[in-house]
Amino acid sequence: MTDRAPLFEARNLTKHFPVRRGFLAKPLGVVRAVDGVNFSIGTGKTLGVVGESGCGKTTTAKLVLRLENPTGGSLLFDGQDISGLEGRDVMQYRKAVQAVFQDPFASLNPRMRVDAIIAEPLVTHERLDSAEVNKRIARLIDLVGLPERSAKLFPHEFSGGQRQRIAIARSLAVSPRLVVLDEPVSALDVSIRAQILNLLRDLQAQLGLSYLFIAHDLAAVAHMSHTIAVMYLGQIVEIGDAATIATRPRHPYTQALFAAALPSHPSELREELVLTGEVPSPLNPPLACRFHPRCPHAMPRCSTEEPALREAEGRRVSCHLYPSPA
Amino acid sequence: MSDAPLLELKGLSTHYVSARGTRVVRAVDEVSLTLAPGSTLGIVGESGSGKSTLALTILRLLPPAAKIVAGQILLEGEDLLTKSDVEMRRVRGKRIAMILQDPMASLNPLFTIGDQVSEPLRVHEGVGRRSAWSRATDLLKSVRIPAPEARVREYPHQMSGGMRQRIVGAIAISCAPRLLIADEPTTSLDLTIQAQYLNLLRDLQREHRLALIFITHNLGIVAKMCDQVAVMYAGRLVEWGPVTRIFDAPAHPYTRALLESIPRMGDGRERLTAIEGQPPDLAAPPGGCAFHPRCPQAMSRCREEAPPETVLGPSHTARCWLNVPAAVPTAAAPTGIR
Numbered sequence: 226m227t228d229r230a231p232l233f234e235a236r237n238l239t240k241h242f243p244v245r246r247g248f249l250a251k252p253l254g255v256v257r258a259v260d261g262v263n264f265s266i267g268t269g270k271t272l273g274v275v276g277e278s279g280c281g282k283t284t285t286a287k288l289v290l291r292l293e294n295p296t297g298g299s300l301l302f303d304g305q306d307i308s309g310l311e312g313r314d315v316m317q318y319r320k321a322v323q324a325v326f327q328d329p330f331a332s333l334n335p336r337m338r339v340d341a342i343i344a345e346p347l348v349t350h351e352r353l354d355s356a357e358v359n360k361r362i363a364r365l366i367d368l369v370g371l372p373e374r375s376a377k378l379f380p381h382e383f384s385g386g387q388r389q390r391i392a393i394a395r396s397l398a399v400s401p402r403l404v405v406l407d408e409p410v411s412a413l414d415v416s417i418r419a420q421i422l423n424l425l426r427d428l429q430a431q432l433g434l435s436y437l438f439i440a441h442d443l444a445a446v447a448h449m450s451h452t453i454a455v456m457y458l459g460q461i462v463e464i465g466d467a468a469t470i471a472t473r474p475r476h477p478y479t480q481a482l483f484a485a486a487l488p489s490h491p492s493e494l495r496e497e498l499v500l501t502g503e504v505p506s507p508l509n510p511p512l513a514c515r516f517h518p519r520c521p522h523a524m525p526r527c528s529t530e531e532p533a534l535r536e537a538e539g540r541r542v543s544c545h546l547y548p549s550p551a
Numbered sequence: 552m553s554d555a556p557l558l559e560l561k562g563l564s565t566h567y568v569s570a571r572g573t574r575v576v577r578a579v580d581e582v583s584l585t586l587a588p589g590s591t592l593g594i595v596g597e598s599g600s601g602k603s604t605l606a607l608t609i610l611r612l613l614p615p616a617a618k619i620v621a622g623q624i625l626l627e628g629e630d631l632l633t634k635s636d637v638e639m640r641r642v643r644g645k646r647i648a649m650i651l652q653d654p655m656a657s658l659n660p661l662f663t664i665g666d667q668v669s670e671p672l673r674v675h676e677g678v679g680r681r682s683a684w685s686r687a688t689d690l691l692k693s694v695r696i697p698a699p700e701a702r703v704r705e706y707p708h709q710m711s712g713g714m715r716q717r718i719v720g721a722i723a724i725s726c727a728p729r730l731l732i733a734d735e736p737t738t739s740l741d742l743t744i745q746a747q748y749l750n751l752l753r754d755l756q757r758e759h760r761l762a763l764i765f766i767t768h769n770l771g772i773v774a775k776m777c778d779q780v781a782v783m784y785a786g787r788l789v790e791w792g793p794v795t796r797i798f799d800a801p802a803h804p805y806t807r808a809l810l811e812s813i814p815r816m817g818d819g820r821e822r823l824t825a826i827e828g829q830p831p832d833l834a835a836p837p838g839g840c841a842f843h844p845r846c847p848q849a850m851s852r853c854r855e856e857a858p859p860e861t862v863l864g865p866s867h868t869a870r871c872w873l874n875v876p877a878a879v880p881t882a883a884a885p886t887g888i889r
Contacts, residue, residue: 387829415809416825419823420826422823444814485745486816487771487774488774491795499746
């Protein structure tokens with residue numbers, strides 16, 4: 226941790242969804258989508274979140290964007306708790322935290338011209354005259370590397386990669402400090418992905434942005450992130466420096482996840498560490514360590530005692546194997 | 552390989568023609584390659600490069616607007632293009648099977664798993680209902696579905712995504728085909744489930760000496776699974792060859808650019824080498840070599856004339872002027888890496 230307070234901090238962040246069968250019925254239980262998660266994002270830094278479907282990474286993103294309200298814990302932005310904000314204060318917060326979504330074919334309104342799309346957050350959040358708005362639009366279009374004439378075109382006139390640039394320009398319109406990137410390249414063609422990843426890194430360096438980067442592609446997350454958090458069933462099982470986690474994962478789930486990542490060269494032999502079974506339902510997660518039913522190293526202790534997220538070997542990991550008895 | 556090839560494509564071209572015949576999209580253009588029994592070929596390319604049309608061409612399952620205009624598809628020496636529709640029906644599912652991307656869309660929600668897994672056996676091999684069901688149970692066991700005796704009586708919605716895709720796999724191998732075409736089989740699956748599924752496919756391949764064609768945009772799947780790669784760009788096979796050869800010394804600039812643009816674990820690169828520009832519009836492809844507007848090594852000739860297919864070694868071809876010795880200006884190395 227640096228001496229300066231992080232830009233964004235989640236403390237014991239929790240989101241439980243009640244499950245009901247039928248209207249007005251009593252809740253049958255809760256889905257523990259996010260269950261006591263702690264992380265922080267520094268200014269100009271990227272936190273990468275990885276995990277499989279149902280691990281809670283998208284819910285985490287929604288909580289950060291305040292599209293969902295947490296059921297427990299707190300969210301600190303610039304030292305201020307934003308989980309209780311309402312009305313105009315939420316608006317103020319949303320100006321500072323923007324998002325880019327996966328599918329630029331779904332996230333852009335096909336009936337709006339590009340300039341109107343990019344100007345929308347400006348119109349919502351700032352009172353500017355039209356000359357100033359046009360100046361800002363032109364600057365944003367240039368910033369994301371689109372041709373000047375794009376402003377008067379419609380989204381359907383662009384390819385996937387260019388549309389994602391429009392979405393990025395829109396997210397940057399109100400000069401946010403944190404951008405949530407939810408699978409920003411997985412809907413794009415392979416040859417275009419590198420362009421967008423490079424653009425995102427350039428923008429980060431240029432504007433001092435912080436990113437919350439969510440993706441399936443572990444190599445892309447490792448490439449983009451300063452810190453990686455690995456989630457399993459609503460909890461962070463391992464978090465630490467990106468290169469450390471990517472090259473020397475310690476939690477058995479992280480190890481399995483990175484072993485399952487595809488090789489980048491045919492001669493690259495990997496330890497075959499294929500997990501059996503599938504991710505259990507977050508409605509009834511296993512007791513104690515949530516990973517123990519699938520863990521190749523499970524010990525009797527793992528089914529009775531929940532491991533805490535502890536410092537070990539240069540990262541924090543929640544597993545009874547660590548710290549290993551020296 | 553001394554084996555006679557299982558599948559041989561010779562100058563295969565499939566074009567989409569508009570209703571009035573005025574517009575032609577060359578989705579697959581002069582594709583030639585061979586596949587030995589039991590080996591694995593990866594066909595990679597971006598969306599719109601023609602890789603899925605190529606797969607549908609091999610099975611002759613094209614939509615009405617598409618026409619196979621030239622070439623041959625030789626399966627164990629027989630040309631599939633000369634077969635009647637009735638004969639083709641005996642090839643599909645029996646000798647060539649296919650797995651599609653979305654398992655929920657390939658399974659019928661109204662029929663039990665047992666009905667659907669036993670259907671090819673009943674159609675192609677005339678097996679009776681009861682024994683087909685018992686073989687369906689065995690097939691589910693072979694694709695590692697737990698409690699297959701109970702699962703045969705269940706419906707697709709009761710399965711998870713990974714199980715559904717394994718059931719589709721069980722249907723595909725039910726009649727012991729020689730060739731299995733998998734079109735993006737794991738894109739809807741999670742990482743650890745994807746690893747399980749790919750390992751399953753490899754085990755099935757070894758057991759049944761099955762040849763596999765993987766259609767994917769993911770070079771990682773190619774690196775993990777394939778013996779050969781075919782790289783498609785704008786309907787053409789720009790490079791085809793043994794997988795290690797292609798990863799170590801790609802001959803075509805597009806193949807090289809594609810390999811360099813992918814982030815790799817722990818390589819510490821600050822920036823990725825991006826391919827500039829956009830994939831071409833197949834309705835109006837650039838003249839000459841379709842890749843020349845994005846190619847870092849483009850020469851004047853590339854703009855005017857499409858490069859021919861050059862043989863670079865056993866089962867290794869490329870379509871690039873850099874690989875045509877006489878076409879390269881003196882002092883420029885043919886495969887020089889920039």
